[in-house]
Amino acid sequence: xxxxxxxxxxxxxxxxxxxxxxxxxxxxxxxxxxxxxxxxxxxxxxxxxxxxxxxxxxxxxxxxxxxxxxxxxxxxxxxxxxxxxxxxxxxxxxxxxxxxxxxxxxxxxxxxxxxxxxxxxxxxxxxxxxxxxxxxxxxxxxxxxxxxxxxxxxxxxxxxxxxxxxxxxxxxxxxxxxxxxxxxxxxxxxxxxxxxxxxxxxxxxxxxxxxxxxxxxxxxxxxxxxxxxxxxxxxxxxxxxxxxxxxxxxxxxxxxxxxxxxxxxxxxxxxxxxxxxxxxxxxxxxxxxxxxxxxxxxxxxxxxxxxxxxxxxxxxxxxxxxxxxxxxxxxxxxxxxxxxxxxxxxxxxxxxxxxxxxxxxxxxxxxxxxxxxxxxxxxxxxxxxxxxxxxxxxxxxxxxxxxxxxxxxxxxxxxxxxxxxxxxxxxxxxxxxxxxxxxxxxxxxxxxxxxxxxxxxxxxxxxxxxxx
Amino acid sequence: xxxxxxxxxxxxxxxxxxxxxxxxxxxxxxxxxxxxxxxxxxxxxxxxxxxxxxxxxxxxxxxxxxxxxxxxxxxxxxxxxxxxxxxxxxxxxxxxxxxxxxxxxxxxxxxxxxxxxxxxxxxxxxxxxxxxxxxxxxxxxxxxxxxxxxxxxxxxxxxxxxxxxxxxxxxxxxxxxxxxxxxxxxxxxxxxxxxxxxxxxxxxxxxxxxxxxxxxxxxxxxxxxxxxxxxxxxxxxxxxxxxxxxxxxxxxxxxxxxxxxxxxxxxxxxxxxxxxxxxxxxxxxxxxxxxxxxxxxxxxxxxxx
Numbered sequence: 001x002x003x004x005x006x007x008x009x010x011x012x013x014x015x016x017x018x019x020x021x022x023x024x025x026x027x028x029x030x031x032x033x034x035x036x037x038x039x040x041x042x043x044x045x046x047x048x049x050x051x052x053x054x055x056x057x058x059x060x061x062x063x064x065x066x067x068x069x070x071x072x073x074x075x076x077x078x079x080x081x082x083x084x085x086x087x088x089x090x091x092x093x094x095x096x097x098x099x100x101x102x103x104x105x106x107x108x109x110x111x112x113x114x115x116x117x118x119x120x121x122x123x124x125x126x127x128x129x130x131x132x133x134x135x136x137x138x139x140x141x142x143x144x145x146x147x148x149x150x151x152x153x154x155x156x157x158x159x160x161x162x163x164x165x166x167x168x169x170x171x172x173x174x175x176x177x178x179x180x181x182x183x184x185x186x187x188x189x190x191x192x193x194x195x196x197x198x199x200x201x202x203x204x205x206x207x208x209x210x211x212x213x214x215x216x217x218x219x220x221x222x223x224x225x226x227x228x229x230x231x232x233x234x235x236x237x238x239x240x241x242x243x244x245x246x247x248x249x250x251x252x253x254x255x256x257x258x259x260x261x262x263x264x265x266x267x268x269x270x271x272x273x274x275x276x277x278x279x280x281x282x283x284x285x286x287x288x289x290x291x292x293x294x295x296x297x298x299x300x301x302x303x304x305x306x307x308x309x310x311x312x313x314x315x316x317x318x319x320x321x322x323x324x325x326x327x328x329x330x331x332x333x334x335x336x337x338x339x340x341x342x343x344x345x346x347x348x349x350x351x352x353x354x355x356x357x358x359x360x361x362x363x364x365x366x367x368x369x370x371x372x373x374x375x376x377x378x379x380x381x382x383x384x385x386x387x388x389x390x391x392x393x394x395x396x397x398x399x400x401x402x403x404x405x406x407x408x409x410x411x412x413x414x415x416x417x418x419x420x421x422x423x424x425x426x427x428x429x430x431x432x433x434x435x436x437x438x439x440x441x442x443x444x445x446x447x448x449x450x451x452x453x454x455x456x457x458x459x460x461x462x463x464x465x466x467x468x
Numbered sequence: 469x470x471x472x473x474x475x476x477x478x479x480x481x482x483x484x485x486x487x488x489x490x491x492x493x494x495x496x497x498x499x500x501x502x503x504x505x506x507x508x509x510x511x512x513x514x515x516x517x518x519x520x521x522x523x524x525x526x527x528x529x530x531x532x533x534x535x536x537x538x539x540x541x542x543x544x545x546x547x548x549x550x551x552x553x554x555x556x557x558x559x560x561x562x563x564x565x566x567x568x569x570x571x572x573x574x575x576x577x578x579x580x581x582x583x584x585x586x587x588x589x590x591x592x593x594x595x596x597x598x599x600x601x602x603x604x605x606x607x608x609x610x611x612x613x614x615x616x617x618x619x620x621x622x623x624x625x626x627x628x629x630x631x632x633x634x635x636x637x638x639x640x641x642x643x644x645x646x647x648x649x650x651x652x653x654x655x656x657x658x659x660x661x662x663x664x665x666x667x668x669x670x671x672x673x674x675x676x677x678x679x680x681x682x683x684x685x686x687x688x689x690x691x692x693x694x695x696x697x698x699x700x701x702x703x704x705x706x707x708x709x710x711x712x713x714x715x716x717x718x719x720x721x722x723x724x725x726x727x728x729x730x731x732x733x734x735x736x737x738x739x740x741x742x743x744x745x746x747x748x749x750x751x752x753x754x755x756x757x758x759x760x761x762x763x764x765x766x767x768x769x770x771x772x773x
Contacts, residue, residue, distance in 0.1 A: 072597075073738060076738075080519050080520075080742065084519070084522070084523075098740065100740070101520050101740045101741060101742075102520075104520070105520040105521065105522070106522060107520070107522075245609050245628060246609060246610065247608070247609075247630075250604070250605070250608055250610075251605050251608065251610065251611070252608065252609065252610040255610065261610065262610070262615075263610065263626065264610075264614040264615050264617075264618035264619075264623075264625070264626035265618055265619075266615070266619070424520070424740040424741060425739075425740050425741065426740075427740060428739040428740050431717070431718075431719055432719070434717060434721070435717065435719065435721040435722060435723065435724070438631060438721070438722065439631075439722065439723055442631060444723070453724075456539045456540075456541055457541075457719070459539065459541075460539070460541045460542075460732065460735065460736070461719075461735050461736065461739045462739060462740075462741070462743070463532070463535060463736065463743050463746040464516065464518075464743070464746075
């Protein structure tokens with residue numbers, strides 16, 4: 001009897017041990033009753049809004065949506081291993097930081113045939129450039145455009161420059177030289193109590209995106225002249241006290257947004273400008289503009305394209321090589337990124353919680369898309385810009401219509417063609433730059449040593465390229 | 469007679485058989501999840517495998533290892549790892565030992581020992597992410613540490629802790645110490661309570677001082693526990709990753725001062741293309757360094773018969 005029991009228990013244990021292995025393979029072909037299944041992986045719930053809206057248009061399609069967070073890189077790890085074992089989903093959402101890795105690999109399929117729809121809605125070229133591989137094949141499209149801007153404080157501008165008018169301030173800061181002169185004015189007129197920017201990385205990432213050539217050409221690291229300019233400028237900014245020696249995403253960075261920044265002696269310090277993209281307005285600047293005790297800079301901001309065009313962030317969608325429903329997946333990407341109606345609904349906040357619940361009652365109480373995201377279609381942007389004149393975001397910008405200035409920044413970035421230089425390895429190269437740059441700016445090492453360390457850092461993060 | 473003995477033999481054999489069955493789960497899991505990955509890592513370290521290039525890769529022999537010594541990056545990471553580990557381990561063992569001796573001392577009669585032990589152990593339960601964020605904001609240029617030091621008149625200007633190699637290394641070593649000395653106390657106290665009190669009674673009768681008792685009774689009898697602490701801490705220290713990774717830019721900034729071997733390995737693996745082969749070579753070096761040092765430590769601390 002006991003023996004039988006033992007055998008039985010062992011069998012149970014073995015079965016439960018291996019039961020995890022078998023269940024994954026079976027769901028690909030198509031769900032119950034012949035309905036089509038589309039699997040989508042993403043790292044935020046934004047894609048779920050789209051997936052739900054998609055089901056409204058295609059009720060016979062069953063969307064299997066999986067959200068995997070990417071706070072510590074879980075999403076990328078999971079996606080990579082799924083693709084390596086040929087178990088990728090149909091559609092993947094790809095963030096700006098890693099979209100290029102996939103675009104340049106064979107894991108995504110060519111969807112250049114959707115290009116004609118992009119032309120119809122006048123998709124910003126730079127968002128397409130990001131999704132285009134070196135052979136000119138388009139592998140990913142985005143619903144967003146995320147050009148970068150310079151946000152500055154109106155009250156401080158009036159004090160130091162006599163005007164807070166965005167056009168006039170833009171003229172005063174239209175290139176790096178003028179920007180630096182303005183930084184000196186800010187320092188002089190505030191007696192050193194206002195810094196132009198909080199950290200060197202604020203301006204650093206703007207400058208670095210304006211290289212005239214890619215980082216790596218023929219498997220060799222190329223140091224564009226603007227990188228050397230960046231070194232010089234960083235040193236002058238640090239030594240002259242134009243930047244507050246803070247760090248992006250640290251408490252000091254946020255404190256500067258609501259005037260609660262204090263130095264070690266307790267003296268209040270102010271920050272004149274922040275370099276943030278379109279989404280930075282509603283996700284970073286506005287939520288941090290008010291302190292817990294009510295001190296606020298709401299309405300005291302304005303946005304301008306700033307000294308140089310740049311881009312920051314964004315989400316793209318592509319189809320993996322493992323997709324068994326390529327046509328359906330293309331429909332989805334077209335629906336999300338290249339359809340006028342969807343993009344309008346997205347930007348204008350049509351996808352409210354009630355709206356989505358009507359389509360699928362199981363979406364939960366939090367899923368919704370508020371108005372204000374800047375979409376990738378110039379056509380849609382032109383049509384809806386006037387509707388953003390009276391929003392809360394416009395109030396935050398002292399009456400300035402955010403969509404108007406976003407459009408200016410997007411057009412300038414489009415003309416610059418800088419996104420054609422983008423490569424999967426950019427972040428690895430640039431990550432190796434910041435530390436030597438900071439050391440050089442602080443005067444701890446000379447430029448030659450800084451460049452040597454930079455090259456060594458690149459070589460160690462990307463072992464298969466030449467650095468000299 | 470015969471029947472009985474054969475029956476006995478039979479039951480003996482089947483019992484031996486049971487032994488294999490009972491150990492099988494461990495062996496299977498060990499082979500599948502420990503031994504195979506280990507051997508596979510060795511294999512990977514000799515290839516130029518890149519995640520984003522799929523299955524196109526070549527066997528390159530020792531090229532990855534040769535490259536590790538082409539510049540001082542890897543050597544710096546080894547030096548950093550050892551330096552930070554020593555900066556944390558020496559005080560960790562010293563203070564844990566001191567506190568354990570005090571807690572165990574009958575004459576001091578310290579109360580609420582259980583409570584103290586728990587309090588010292590608590591930091592170990594915190595998530596590294598939370599700990600790193602906490603310390604980054606404490607020691608930041610605009611953080612409370614600078615504010616307090618300045619207002620107390622201890623410093624004339626705020627210290628930029630995270631742009632100074634020495635400070636950053638010290639902060640990492642301190643965090644490691646703070647997170648782990650509670651665990652070491654637990655081990656040492658467990659080891660001490662297994663020492664028979666009769667030795668101390670005999671020593672007391674002979675009029676030995678506390679110091680004499682510590683060096684001649686406690687230390688020698690604690691040796692197995694100390695060896696265990698040393699070897700596990702070394703293995704953990706050589707793999708040090710989470711705190712230095714999360715504290716600054718994830719690449720050992722400033723000035724590569726907290727770039728440990730673990731960070732270098734992760735940097736290669738997690739870089740855009742995912743250099744698995746080159747990353748695995750660092751992992752193999754960590755393994756070799758840890759194995760050799762543990763072996764030396766065990767030899768040095770071995771009981772001399």
